[in-house]
Amino acid sequence: MMATRCGSLTVQLLRCCTLMLVFAGLVAAAPTTRRFKWDVEYIMWAPDCQQSVMIGINGKFPGPTIEANAGDLISVEVTNSMHTEGLVIHWHGIRQIGTPWADGTAAISQCPINGGETFTYEFVADKPGTFFYHGHYGMQRAAGLYGSLIVNGTDQQKEPYADEYDGELNMLLSDWYHENVYAQAAGLDGKGKHWEWVGEPQTLLINGRGQFDCSLAIERDRKTCDRRKTDAYCKEGDKSERCELIRRSECGPFCEGTQCAPVVFDVEPGKTYRLRIASTTSLSALNVHVEGHKLTVVEADGNSVAPFEVDDIDIYSGESYSVLLKTDQRPQAYWISVGVRGRKPKTPNALAILKYTTSKSEWPAAVPPATPAWDNVTRSKEFTYKIKAREGTPRPPTTVDRRILMLNTQNYVDEHIKWAINHVTLSLPNTPYLGAYFYGVESVAFDAATESPDTFDRGYDIKKPPEAQAPAAQAETAVSNRVYKVANGTVVDVVLQNANALEAGVSESHPWHLHGHDFWVLGYGEGMYEHDRDFKKLDVTSPPLRNTVVLFPNGWTALRFVADNPGVWAFHCHIEPHLHLGMGVIIAEGMERLHELNVPKEAVMCGQATRAAVPLAPATSPSPPSP
């Protein structure tokens, strides 16, 4: 046994392949409550064969997969055993309709669960789809606090492609740094020459497994391992970047039972599988390629899309997809190769194995397939633009109540490097907004007097760095915890406008994720968004729904949502260090209806909310004297 075979070796990865061919989507059971009990603690783990301290759940990394049916109530009792660190867990893609305090965003929807405390998240799995959960406090996601959340369709909420597949595979993608998140944060918080960028991750992980340096794994137990020669996959003397990456990343057989053995998906020939893919990377945009197999995209972020076939998919942090994969090739083992997009990769590809049950060999014979060139943005756009709504997708309202333009810039603020939206960089308050509104302490808890700006100076030249702007378009970047206040029922259009970063000639991709909602992706464009010119080109009749959307370099992305879910929601770049540097906004939505909700006191009473509460009278009765 050379690797982690799903359903046999590792209970933890059981969900990664469902060998029993479930005829999916036909769950007829009545909604039920799915209860989970989690202990979150530091664990020593070797996700890429190198031992590190990570945040684990119930002693393992990644966290357990949650599986539920649409309509089920999910109840997760979380105990924080991390001593000094608080925590929250965000259920990414769950809209938290009527339960905004369960969204798991520290300083926004909830107080941190402090060390020793227990908090129970209860929320409805409101629709079928491929989701995940992760820490949403500081950079705890990057420390390993995440796992899969899969919501199956039901008779009542049937996925339109439910009858088209025989079995499921699940792949949660992430990236991993050897430098701990405290040091990463220290670097990002540094002033002037002490500022230090986190750099590229050391390893990409598939279901929490990667291989940083194979020799490490092998040296741990030479008796049961031998290293396959890399020459089998890359000709000797070939010193191309690709081969160098392969030599670093692909190591042949691994010691049985190590935490970093590659994932093997066992599949039966002649079937169709639904491969679920979600990305919770800290930084990396990824591409997923399954050697020798076409992929038909059917789901994006829990929403059905008009099916389209591709050789590989791009996936940004915060996104999820389902693709249908037919096991119609020669019965052997194939590589699943995951590579970096958009940033010059210093991180080798992650590899998993798709193995036909009738395969004679354990390992693929070929060289792992290359993923597309990292800097081919055109190819990324082609993939993204193919995503259209499937027939039957709800359509957006046609009347727009509010339009918000959001300029994404990178700025210096007091010698710190920050990201800003309309010249405001997000600084979270120590009182969760939801608690501040619930207890009526907005004015002391955050800057409630000033609202976040709906636009920016149209003279801003997005092709130039901030300091090269004309004087009229120069604006001081404010560090602020202010919000967008949006009344219940408002239809909001947002245009994300990208711009040049601090360095001339550099503009980055940013995957923006909205909490509490799906939104319609109305369209994308190059350069500066000009409403009169561009609005009419948007697809406002049948655009796809998503919860995360990419903003391409030097371009814009338009989206629409209906403010029908009272709560305080984050809308932010899903790149962990970008959010850390302030790249997000807060939407306080339908606060006038907050009192209709049953906000649990323990979720939101901390910071200024606590100060505003009236304590019980101190105990005045004497204690019994000591014996």
Place this chain on the structure above:
Amino acid sequence: MMATRCGSLTVQLLRCCTLMLVFAGLVAAAPTTRRFKWDVEYIMWAPDCQQSVMIGINGKFPGPTIEANAGDLISVEVTNSMHTEGLVIHWHGIRQIGTPWADGTAAISQCPINGGETFTYEFVADKPGTFFYHGHYGMQRAAGLYGSLIVNGTDQQKEPYADEYDGELNMLLSDWYHENVYAQAAGLDGKGKHWEWVGEPQTLLINGRGQFDCSLAIERDRKTCDRRKTDAYCKEGDKSERCELIRRSECGPFCEGTQCAPVVFDVEPGKTYRLRIASTTSLSALNVHVEGHKLTVVEADGNSVAPFEVDDIDIYSGESYSVLLKTDQRPQAYWISVGVRGRKPKTPNALAILKYTTSKSEWPAAVPPATPAWDNVTRSKEFTYKIKAREGTPRPPTTVDRRILMLNTQNYVDEHIKWAINHVTLSLPNTPYLGAYFYGVESVAFDAATESPDTFDRGYDIKKPPEAQAPAAQAETAVSNRVYKVANGTVVDVVLQNANALEAGVSESHPWHLHGHDFWVLGYGEGMYEHDRDFKKLDVTSPPLRNTVVLFPNGWTALRFVADNPGVWAFHCHIEPHLHLGMGVIIAEGMERLHELNVPKEAVMCGQATRAAVPLAPATSPSPPSP
């Protein structure tokens, strides 16, 4: 310039030597308020020439030295900029008379200051002495959260040796691990084969500076550094342990301005200096030797002791001393050598330099002096037993109201390794005890129904491991947050009784520290304490006062205190991983008088105290509609 010279290079270390010859102890000023504003954050620092993430204060490690006069009010506004980690700061040696909420013990006296929050500690520097401050939440002390706290004598509170010295030097000792505290905690929390002991520290630090591997410092800047041959200090071919340690620890000149350059204390010849020495080590017991100079001990933990002269001093974590040092030797540079006691040292000695201002050379010519053999316990006892009260020291009450015997054992609990006192291992609640009492929520906040046991089965054989005990003396180890309730005014005698650890033949030293008090050290003994036999040998008439006392292997230590300071106080082994493993007890003292105190709500309202509070009515007025 080869090293950090006090008063010139480094403002941070300015206090480490007071070249201006202050005629000490004659401060006549009226009590004043000393205000400090601290930002606690992760910093990248190289305390031993290796870069690590540490907890810094105002961007530096160690934290700034606080200096005050006896009677002054010290006010420290602490802002937590660590994102996800809470923090508290304990003012070690300050009795917090009337301000128990300012003692800075998480889950005991105070809620953690969460990320983004600010809390102001205000307390009176109640008496002159050599103190320090440090984190008291999880293992944050070991992460670098500490600094010196020096309280000068005044006309009203004059130290009896105030006229005997011309200047002051200050030395805060600590130890440093390359593995971060989260990983250390993960190891200590591990179950069964996942349990991992922290091991020995990599480096000892003097005022936050040590040298792990000199070559690292030198390689950073070869231009300004050259490595002095170790042969000058240890003959070639001498492979003794001592010489090996010297080869590792002693490196000759260091690069100017590095964070790990050794401390140089400049002294004038023909003077007497008060050398303050405090130890905030995580693990190590230490010995301090000043080459060629005798030391006269005059202060222990802020209490005057009858002066005695020694060649070197032992110091356990949590202790502090002042020694008088005469600069009566040849005017040259001398080594100050700090080595490990009590555990087989894998950590090289720390070195600093005492340099006469008239010295011709920058560096000592001799081999750094060896500190005593680590396993010479007899020598340690000899030093400790020499500590007697100075004339004028307050005497203990002669009537004892309560006697508590505390058996220190190491035990397995559910495959975890723990330390226990009378078969109870301390597990802190998520609601600070002080808040639980103040708001009358003891019963829900911790086990208030069961009191900590005042004794243990006298059939327990302290020479055998727990599992080798006779059936009658076997006791299950309870994990509990229960307390000792002590009524105001009670005179309490405690006998700490050491025993064999889990491994046969092993018994360790434990420095026990009491919060909120000084106590009288009545005596020490070998083997099992037998009251009828041993009590009469105790010094109950003029014993020395301390706040920390060592419990020697296989022996006992007796102490007395008066419960005259209402508050909830920790009494615990000051070894960080030992406390982490439960080696402490909680004393809830004078709780019947708690209502007389002005406990600030923000100090204690978290956990169950928050749940018990009555919140303001939720806001019901609608927010203004969005524009």
